[in-house]
Amino acid sequence: MRKNKQLLIVGIILAVILLGILFLNQNKLRLSDNEQLMLSVTDTSEQEGITGPHGGELFLKDGLGLELVFHESGATSLFKLYPYWQKKLLAPADVSVTIALSRLGRSAQLFHFRAEDDYLISDQEVAEPHAFELVIVAEYQDKTYRWHHSEAEGRVEMSDTTLRNSGIELATAGSAVIHSEITLPGEITFNEHDIVHVVPRLPGMVVSIERHHGQKVEKGEVLAIMESTMLADLRSQYLLARRRQALAQTIYDREEQLWREKITARQDFLTAQQQREEASIAVQLAAERLRALGVQPESALSGKKLARYEIRSPIAGIVIKEGVVRGEVVKEDKTAYIVADISTVWAAIRVFPRNLNQIHVDQLAVVRANTHDLKREGKVIYVTTPLDEQTRTAVARIQLDNQDEQWRPGMFVKADFQIDAVEVPVAVLLEGVQTLEDQPVVFGRYGDFFETRPLKLGRSDDQMVEVVEGLLAGEQYATNNSFIIKSELGKAGAAHEH
Template sequence: MKRTHFLRKAVWLGVLVLSAALAACGGNDRAEPAQKNEPAHEAGESGHEEENGRTRIAAKIAQDAGIRTAPAAAGIIADEHEVQGLLTPVEGRAAKAMARFPGPIRSLRANVGDRVRAGQPLATVESNLSLTAYTVPAPISGVVLARNASVGAVAGEGAPLFEIADLSELWVDLHIFGADAQHIAAGVPVLVTRMSDGATARTTLERVLPGTATASQSTVARATIRNEDGLWRPGSAVKARVTVDLRPAALVVPLSALQTADEVDAVYVREGETYAARPVKIGRRDAERAEIVSGLKAGEQVVVEQSFLIKADIEKSTAEHEH
């Protein structure tokens, strides 16, 4: 209910913006017949008019309202699967900094979250055997994930003082259920989305693991993403779109062009400064575009941005005429 109210409010807000632009550009927007024999739907140069599922909007007003068109053309419809997954460190890129000899810890030089380089001193331990201090270095370059020591404590021989991981790359383990696992194979493109802020990363599926995840009974497909900024964090849940096939279509439009007019799917076609509702039959679709089976011709200028403003303007005029 809240979402419906928000959408209605957004649409009428857009209409108000469009109406304000029309008022600023020429006063009375709607044409009145000047002579008995003149068509009543002809509008002034800066105005607009609506009749039978169409509206006329001056180019400058349309531009200011953010209305954009693009020619309908051939394109590609992707066969995609939406899945969820988990970020994990790449195996073999984690290590522990350990005490070589038992003795009290005299100093610690790194904390959890610090970036360290291979060979960098992390701790000083006084050996019980020689009574001399020795340094514990970082075994690899990476980020400190854990510090298992405190100054003054006694470190045992081989005790792990720090855990370090190279997180410049991470595995994305995607969980695939049921019959979807039969359609997903290594080598297909994957778009990974971070749930915290919507950031995305494109990669390629590397392998489908032979086993099954015990807890979820899902098949695990694995990809690798770059993580130079460190904002992709191990253990975080992600969602991904796996493209298993790309199929050509004779005519496609972006999903932003689609509206519902009189309970049928429609797009809005521009001819000059006139925008008309055009019922269409939709075929396949993916996350970005839809195939148009009938109702539209290649090359026709289709409203691809702010199409809801065109719809709302026509509906507003229709409601006014009915009263």
């Protein structure tokens, strides 16, 4: 009986112990997540370099803790602060915090905070890059706490000697005139004012082809040879008129001599004079008929075939069409050849409706044929009034000098038109702009350091680009070989991580 009573007491004690253990475990599970995490933080009067419960930098001093977090929402970055007292979260309204932020080459920036949920949020954005010195000042229960913190994201140290050896050049941001441009597509065409349709001007049969399509010809060079009965008749008339003129001159000379010797009457002399003048007029008329066909009258005296007719090029250029063949009988108005002078060409540029008011006659443009590495300046000589029915575009013709014959009709080109010239307060050279994380940047020079400066860019031309935000007038930045600094940043693992 006594033994059973002892066993009962032991059982009661064991049950109490088990209940106690369960009670302690339940109370532990009721602790907040932040309290659980704070149990792992070493108790110290002042510490830095500790990661807090929310993944930020934790600053501790005399029981007060501030956890600094970069809160990013899209392109916006703010400071977020979680306050603690004796390892427990404080109500954010109970503590007042101010942060003074300073950057290389910039004046200090003050951040104030407002309470929101269980944290404090800054009153302004934190600009990229996150390279700066921070002085954090907190006030709690009539006591002031201070911490110092630095971030060196996007910063590379490089001495002047290294700078020279790397070939990196510096420039200073400042005001500049930006020449705004638009680029439009087009192609090279012949200068229509320098295209000649060559016609025989008399009927006949082609007996010889001297020049062919694509060949260069000089002014007056023979293109083809014909035989024409009409030309034979005209040359015969010219020869006959010359002989009559010679006979009339002989009669005139004789009658003049006889009249002076008073052998013949004056009337005979006057008749001979009239016949001489009529013969001379007949020769001139026959000669003009030949010249009108491009035939020199003297050719009838050469002894060659009277029916031979040479089709000659009226200009120097290239044959772009050959319209006759040997043995063909052609009429006087048939286009035998088309010859184009290519010492000047046109760039026919397509002008879209939205750009019509920006393009005008006498406007300068730079025409580029990138596949052929060609570039030349020209002037707009004409803009078509009607729009193309299919493309709904107008055509601007730009005349280009082509003495070197590098521009060939049919080439696809682009034309850069200057449409505006605006002075901007801050601009940088395009060669100094790099891209980091899909954002344009330059590398500012501050003492022995280069630091990334993300930019918001505005208008640009082929040399300069306007800086809307990110760099101040008077600041130095890297231009030539700035990609070396970008490479050094990559080696240093200076990518943006928060």
